[in-house]
Amino acid sequence: MKTFKIGGVHPRDNKQFSAHQRITECPLPKQAIIPLVQHIGAPAQAVVEVGAKVKVGELLAKAGGFVSANICSPVSGTVAKIGDWTDAWGAPGQAIFIDVQGDEWLPEIDRTPDLIRSCPLEPKAIIDKIAAAGIVGLGGACFPTHVKLLPPPGKKAEVLIVNGVECEPYLTCDHQLMLEHGEEIIVGIEILKRALGVDRAIIGIENNKKDAIEHMTKLAQSKLGIEVVPLKLKYPQGGEKQLIDACIGRQVPSGALPIEVGAVVDNVATIYAVYEAVQKNKPLISRVMTVTGKKVAKPGNYSVRFGTPIEEVIALAGGVPVDTGKIIGGGPMMGRAMDHIEGMPANKRLSGLLFLPEAESIRPEEENCIRCGKCVQACPMGLEPYLLQRMSQLEMWEDCEKHDVMDCIDCGCCVFACPAHRRLLDGIRPAKAKVGAILRERAAAAAAEKK
Amino acid sequence: MVNDNMKKLIVAPAPHAHSGDSVRRNMLLVILALLPAYVVSVIEFGVGALITAAISVCACVLTEWLISRFLLKEQRQTIGDLSAVLTGLLLAFNLPSSLDWWIVLIGAVVAIGVGKMTFGGLGQNPFNPALVGRVFLLISFPAQMTTWPVPQGFNTSYLDAETGATPLYYLKHIAKTGDTSFVDQLPALKDAFLGVMGGSLGEVCALALIIGGLFLICCRVITWHIPVSIIATVALFAWIGTPAGMEAGQYVAYELLSGGLMLGAFFMATDYVTSPMSAWGKIIFGIGIGFIMMVIRTWGAYPEGMSFAILIMNACVPLLNKIRPQRFGEPKKK
Numbered sequence: 001m002k003t004f005k006i007g008g009v010h011p012r013d014n015k016q017f018s019a020h021q022r023i024t025e026c027p028l029p030k031q032a033i034i035p036l037v038q039h040i041g042a043p044a045q046a047v048v049e050v051g052a053k054v055k056v057g058e059l060l061a062k063a064g065g066f067v068s069a070n071i072c073s074p075v076s077g078t079v080a081k082i083g084d085w086t087d088a089w090g091a092p093g094q095a096i097f098i099d100v101q102g103d104e105w106l107p108e109i110d111r112t113p114d115l116i117r118s119c120p121l122e123p124k125a126i127i128d129k130i131a132a133a134g135i136v137g138l139g140g141a142c143f144p145t146h147v148k149l150l151p152p153p154g155k156k157a158e159v160l161i162v163n164g165v166e167c168e169p170y171l172t173c174d175h176q177l178m179l180e181h182g183e184e185i186i187v188g189i190e191i192l193k194r195a196l197g198v199d200r201a202i203i204g205i206e207n208n209k210k211d212a213i214e215h216m217t218k219l220a221q222s223k224l225g226i227e228v229v230p231l232k233l234k235y236p237q238g239g240e241k242q243l244i245d246a247c248i249g250r251q252v253p254s255g256a257l258p259i260e261v262g263a264v265v266d267n268v269a270t271i272y273a274v275y276e277a278v279q280k281n282k283p284l285i286s287r288v289m290t291v292t293g294k295k296v297a298k299p300g301n302y303s304v305r306f307g308t309p310i311e312e313v314i315a316l317a318g319g320v321p322v323d324t325g326k327i328i329g330g331g332p333m334m335g336r337a338m339d340h341i342e343g344m345p346a347n348k349r350l351s352g353l354l355f356l357p358e359a360e361s362i363r364p365e366e367e368n369c370i371r372c373g374k375c376v377q378a379c380p381m382g383l384e385p386y387l388l389q390r391m392s393q394l395e396m397w398e399d400c401e402k403h404d405v406m407d408c409i410d411c412g413c414c415v416f417a418c419p420a421h422r423r424l425l426d427g428i429r430p431a432k433a434k435v436g437a438i439l440r441e442r443a444a445a446a447a448a449e450k451k
Numbered sequence: 452m453v454n455d456n457m458k459k460l461i462v463a464p465a466p467h468a469h470s471g472d473s474v475r476r477n478m479l480l481v482i483l484a485l486l487p488a489y490v491v492s493v494i495e496f497g498v499g500a501l502i503t504a505a506i507s508v509c510a511c512v513l514t515e516w517l518i519s520r521f522l523l524k525e526q527r528q529t530i531g532d533l534s535a536v537l538t539g540l541l542l543a544f545n546l547p548s549s550l551d552w553w554i555v556l557i558g559a560v561v562a563i564g565v566g567k568m569t570f571g572g573l574g575q576n577p578f579n580p581a582l583v584g585r586v587f588l589l590i591s592f593p594a595q596m597t598t599w600p601v602p603q604g605f606n607t608s609y610l611d612a613e614t615g616a617t618p619l620y621y622l623k624h625i626a627k628t629g630d631t632s633f634v635d636q637l638p639a640l641k642d643a644f645l646g647v648m649g650g651s652l653g654e655v656c657a658l659a660l661i662i663g664g665l666f667l668i669c670c671r672v673i674t675w676h677i678p679v680s681i682i683a684t685v686a687l688f689a690w691i692g693t694p695a696g697m698e699a700g701q702y703v704a705y706e707l708l709s710g711g712l713m714l715g716a717f718f719m720a721t722d723y724v725t726s727p728m729s730a731w732g733k734i735i736f737g738i739g740i741g742f743i744m745m746v747i748r749t750w751g752a753y754p755e756g757m758s759f760a761i762l763i764m765n766a767c768v769p770l771l772n773k774i775r776p777q778r779f780g781e782p783k784k785k
Contacts, residue, residue: 006777006779009470011468011470012468089462169468241779241780245779251779251780251781252779252780253780253781254778254779254780254781256780324460325460325461326460326461326462326463326467327460328467332465332466332467332468333465333466333467333468334465334466335465335467336464336465337460337461337462337463337464337465337467338460338462339460339462340460354467356467358461360467361461361463361467362461363463364469365527367474367529367532367573368529368572368573368574368575369574370474370477370534370573370574370723370724371574371723371724371725371726371728372477372723373723373727373728373729374472376728376729376776377674379776380779381778381779382775382776382777382778382779382781383776383778384728384729384775384776386728387772403775404778407778407779407780410465412465412466412468415466415469416466416468416469416470417470417472418472419470419472419473419474419476419477420473420474420574421469421473423464425464425465425466426464429464
């Protein structure tokens with residue numbers, strides 16, 4: 001069975017809590033909070049005024065740059081406020097607050113469950129529809145999808161790689177989506193193949209989801225050029241570069257995008273959103289979230305409209321369990337521990353909520369590095385985390401750069417593997433920020449000199 | 452309603468999961484892996500093996516505690532991580548079982564005090580502490596350190612064991628003089644494999660050491676790179692340099708099974724702190740050890756060179772750590 005070649009770790013997958021729980025619709029909130037940053041890139045620009053009446057699917061904010069994404073209204077009602085808002089991690093931003101009234105949709109949106117297989121649209125029209133729908137990568141990075149579909153001049157996509165890996169422990173939303181909406185995902189893949197002009201698509205699924213592999217293989221059988229590849233269980237297989245390596249054995253060079261090796265990667269949830277946008281005229285207004293944890297009363301997979309305060313989703317899952325130490329937005333490897341949950345809405349970025357008991361929440365004390373090299377063995381990018389952390393502590397930024405700190409994908413394998421509980425990423429993250437700033441400065445200086 | 456259980460949320464950067472691995476677990480597994488060889492040496496050498504190991508372990512732990520508590524005035528004591536226990540055990544494995552107790556004590560104090568704590572404790576020392584202790588003793592007490600008790604079954608006396616030469620002494624003599632009459636003096640290959648021969652406390656039973664080493668590789672405590680490269684280098688060197696009058700296979704087998712080779716390859720050279728980080732670094736490190744050891748065994752003044760070979764290569768580790776691991780997306784190294 002295939003997998004990526006360098007590094008990787010084997011965390012316990014803990015998917016049993018929410019696996020195979022049918023996707024449940026979360027009720028509409030009284031007030032929806034729509035942050036203007038739900039993607040990588042420039043914030044979206046609000047196009048509605050306070051007091052405006054909006055319907056479900058209406059444009060609320062338009063993309064604020066080339067790398068940015070539209071935001072469409074997930075609810076119907078009146079815009080109550082556009083203003084300051086703080087996310088669950090304390091970062092300030094802007095949000096549109098909508099008082100929800102009824103559930104009135106734009107008439108062009110097809111709300112029937114009928115499957116529409118044929119797509120006669122031209123690639124340009126498909127990409128425009130995806131951009132209009134505000135679709136971003138739902139696997140976690142939230143990179144605007146339409147940007148990926150427009151390869152830079154001189155580059156040509158050869159293969160679409162579909163990410164059904166879901167390598168984060170605990171999360172099961174992609175798994176359940178493949179089981180319940182596999183057919184729509186297959187249609188979505190064909191749409192994207194058409195948009196990219198490629199004749200080959202590979203669906204990568206990790207071997208701990210045997211039923212999804214079977215299901216998708218059956219659905220793909222009758223389709224030309226769609227192939228399901230079962231992958232050996234190993235974290236971080238869902239990382240873009242790792243997945244490409246696992247599926248087609250090509251390694252994206254340092255600093256380059258997947259298109260360099262002819263690949264475009266999209267997550268299954270993103271592809272389902274593409275199907276809905278292109279075939280049903282439904283913009284990206286909701287997503288499936290996993291709410292889980294060892295002590296959660298009703299762990300499951302919930303379909304949540306964006307803007308719904310997560311407290312309401314949590315209530316659906318039986319409330320915050322006793323003895324909760326951390327509430328994590330996302331999975332345990334790359335998710336972020338929340339500071340508070342009040343006023344935090346579901347949004348494009350939030351793939352799940354994980355409740356960790358207090359005993360599992362406290363980081364053990366750091367011990368001396370014993371130079372065992374397990375971080376080096378674990379790093380899927382072939383870096384030397386022990387060295388980067390030390391250089392970062394000593395503010396040796398140039399050496400960090402020479403040792404390829406910018407290649408770090410933040411996966412956490414090094415910290416996971418370290419027997420001395422060293423907080424390697426705590427040192428590497430600031431080094432990435434610092435070196436990134438230095439590189440930008442250098443590029444700006446070089447550009448100024450050219451002029 | 453939802454917030455009843457949310458008095459204090461803990462915020463920390465990702466990842467929020469851990470493998471459960473710890474320094475202590477690694478040390479414990481290495482100690483476990485040493486036990487088969489230790490059992491054999493107790494059977495072969497008797498009470499001496501028990502006393503030597505007990506003195507060495509206790510002295511190492513006590514030295515570390517005293518230095519850390521009273522000289523460095525550390526708040527947190529590190530003896531719980533078992534690394535001092537392991538150093539003590541490894542030191543004992545490298546000593547003759549009939550060594551005077553006070554010599555063992557000096558070795559332990561030097562191993563931990565000079566070899567480890569002077570550099571700042573666990574993880575900071577450039578040289579393998581147990582070998583620092585052993586080599587200090589070898590140079591300071593050459594007669595005592597090269598007087599090897601002969602295995603006699605379980606021996607209840609500590610100091611007055613019968614002594615004799617190790618196979619390495621004969622091998623060196625054969626290699627130097629070409630006098631093959633000594634071949635008869637060598638133990639049978641089966642005995643060399645099972646450990647019925649003279650030598651340091653823990654080095655004699657190749658079988659037990661190989662079992663322990665494979666256990667460590669299976670538990671992912673160590674990787675195959677260092678032991679395999681050492682053993683392969685020694686085998687190749689011995690095969691090429693087989694003295695006239697001996698069969699190549701026989702000579703290679705004796706070189707591999709005698710002296711501290713197996714102990715060194717699986718347990719001493721693989722010491723985390725003093726070995727390189729990357730796979731290629733480890734392989735070069737292993738080749739260097741194998742080569743230096745065979746040079747000492749063949750032409751040097753001592754019959755055995757494992758300790759010196761490892762210490763010399765320990766000194767090269769900072770240089771070997773300049774070898775980067777294979778980066779993702781980088782063209783394959785030649």
